[in-house]
Amino acid sequence: MTALDDAPDTGKLPWHLRGNYAPVTDEVEAFDLPVTGQLPADLNGRYFRNGANPMNGPTAHWFMGDGMVHGTSIRDGKAEWYRNRWVRTGALEGKRRIDMSTGQMDFTVSLANTHVVRHAGKIFALEEGSFPYQLSPECDTIGPYDFDDKLRTPFTAHPHTCAETGEMHFFGYELVTAPFVTYHVLDTAGNLVHTQAIDVPGPTMVHDFAISRNYAIFMDLPVTFDLETAISGGMPFGWNPGYGARIGLLHRDRARQGEQPRWFDVDLCYVFHIMNAWDDGAEGRYVWLDAGRHASMWEGGSDKFAPSFLHRWRFDLHTGEVEEEQLDDVSHGFPRIDDRRTGLQNRYGWAVAPRTGTTRTAGTPSMDDASVIAKYDLADGASVTRHDMGPNAMFGEPSFVPREGATAEDDGYLVTYVFDKAEGSSSFVVLDAADMAAPPIATVKLPQRVPHGFRGSWFADE
Numbered sequence: 265m266t267a268l269d270d271a272p273d274t275g276k277l278p279w280h281l282r283g284n285y286a287p288v289t290d291e292v293e294a295f296d297l298p299v300t301g302q303l304p305a306d307l308n309g310r311y312f313r314n315g316a317n318p319m320n321g322p323t324a325h326w327f328m329g330d331g332m333v334h335g336t337s338i339r340d341g342k343a344e345w346y347r348n349r350w351v352r353t354g355a356l357e358g359k360r361r362i363d364m365s366t367g368q369m370d371f372t373v374s375l376a377n378t379h380v381v382r383h384a385g386k387i388f389a390l391e392e393g394s395f396p397y398q399l400s401p402e403c404d405t406i407g408p409y410d411f412d413d414k415l416r417t418p419f420t421a422h423p424h425t426c427a428e429t430g431e432m433h434f435f436g437y438e439l440v441t442a443p444f445v446t447y448h449v450l451d452t453a454g455n456l457v458h459t460q461a462i463d464v465p466g467p468t469m470v471h472d473f474a475i476s477r478n479y480a481i482f483m484d485l486p487v488t489f490d491l492e493t494a495i496s497g498g499m500p501f502g503w504n505p506g507y508g509a510r511i512g513l514l515h516r517d518r519a520r521q522g523e524q525p526r527w528f529d530v531d532l533c534y535v536f537h538i539m540n541a542w543d544d545g546a547e548g549r550y551v552w553l554d555a556g557r558h559a560s561m562w563e564g565g566s567d568k569f570a571p572s573f574l575h576r577w578r579f580d581l582h583t584g585e586v587e588e589e590q591l592d593d594v595s596h597g598f599p600r601i602d603d604r605r606t607g608l609q610n611r612y613g614w615a616v617a618p619r620t621g622t623t624r625t626a627g628t629p630s631m632d633d634a635s636v637i638a639k640y641d642l643a644d645g646a647s648v649t650r651h652d653m654g655p656n657a658m659f660g661e662p663s664f665v666p667r668e669g670a671t672a673e674d675d676g677y678l679v680t681y682v683f684d685k686a687e688g689s690s691s692f693v694v695l696d697a698a699d700m701a702a703p704p705i706a707t708v709k710l711p712q713r714v715p716h717g718f719r720g721s722w723f724a725d726e
């Protein structure tokens with residue numbers, strides 16, 4: 265229970281509208297914010313985080329609220345500003361994604377609530393059913409973006425930028441007619457340079473994917489779409505074990521000649537979030553994938569979130585076999601790495617997790633026990649250290665920012681928002697990514713509560 269839960273008028277609302285899931289009602293901005301500790305001199309940029317913040321009354325599901333971006337600007341050791349803005353989308357104006365008379369989808373209608381990324385100098389608020397919404401560096405909405413009219417599918421909320429080429433790899437999934445999944449690549453200038461239909465048998469919900477140096481890796485898992493539920497306004501995705509579960513490896517170079525993924529059957533599961541993937545060469549034998557594996561998702565109702573555990577799949581391209589291994593027995597959410605390791609073997613990863621020894625019970629919402637930030641050291645198994653700010657703290661997803669001149673993989677900062685349950689207030693925090701036991705390097709008190717949300721990015725000054 266939080267102080268906000270105690271408010272008498274919130275008792276009958278669903279969990280995703282109570283406590284720190286409840287939306288904020290105001291767009292505010294504040295300047296020269298109070299700092300405890302010392303903001304690092306080499307931390308210059310903006311932290312943007314997206315989340316669902318319904319504007320016009322209760323929503324049926326946590327994922328269905330209008331996107332709101334919370335931005336904090338840090339420069340020269342000062343917290344310059346905090347600003348929160350709804351993303352001005354077609355959905356916010358009451359437009360519908362599906363034209364009921366024609367069945368046509370309008371990808372400019374978006375909730376734009378899931379992630380916020382930057383590529384080739386453009387900032388995009390993302391939600392996987394629609395086009396990106398371009399934002400200004402001040403969190404204001406510029407509008408839907410279709411890459412010079414070349415993008416004809418939705419754009420995932422989880423694109424991945426190759427650490428070596430700088431290309432942004434992404435996909436879109438669609439729900440009514442094939443192709444249900446389409447793979448795309450943006451070059452470093454932001455041009456859409458590759459688009460390819462991926463063969464999957466039905467309208468599967470594909471939330472994230474992975475790249476290694478030589479492969480794009482697709483999840484084809486048993487959470488599928490139901491059109492009638494969508495038309496009725498409910499949460500249209502559900503657990504469908506008869507669909508099966510497989511993961512596809514698409515050779516990045518041979519994809520340009522139209523090659524399709526090679527599919528590997530895996531144990532039934534769902535994956536929201538990838539940690540990373542890597543391989544042993546363009547003509548090598550193995551590909552490894554680390555991700556948060558849920559034993560099921562929304563089995564028996566769209567509020568039933570089974571916990572995710574860090575899991576490794578090793579794909580053998582010689583034999584076609586897959587080895588699966590659970591790496592940790594404490595659940596986690598929102599795994600991240602140093603983005604300079606995307607597609608390359610990483611030693612470290614960070615995620616939100618429950619305090620030691622408490623594994624989340626299936627069926628509770630995912631942020632309720634995001635009480636610590638866990639650091640995984642994957643050099644030999646998966647040893648875990650934790651940053652713990654006490655029983656009142658609830659963390660959002662951490663983003664890693666390398667220290668200036670850093671060479672070690674964990675030489676840098678973790679930045680995120682943290683909610684204080686006792687005070688009902690939020691802060692932007694800077695942690696030492698190498699030393700999870702160290703106290704926060706700096707804490708910036710924000711002028712209003714930041715509701716639990718989804719994903720964010722640090723945009724270093726360019």
Ligand SMILES: [Fe+2]
Pocket residue numbers: 378421422471536537718719
């Ligand atoms: Fe996500």
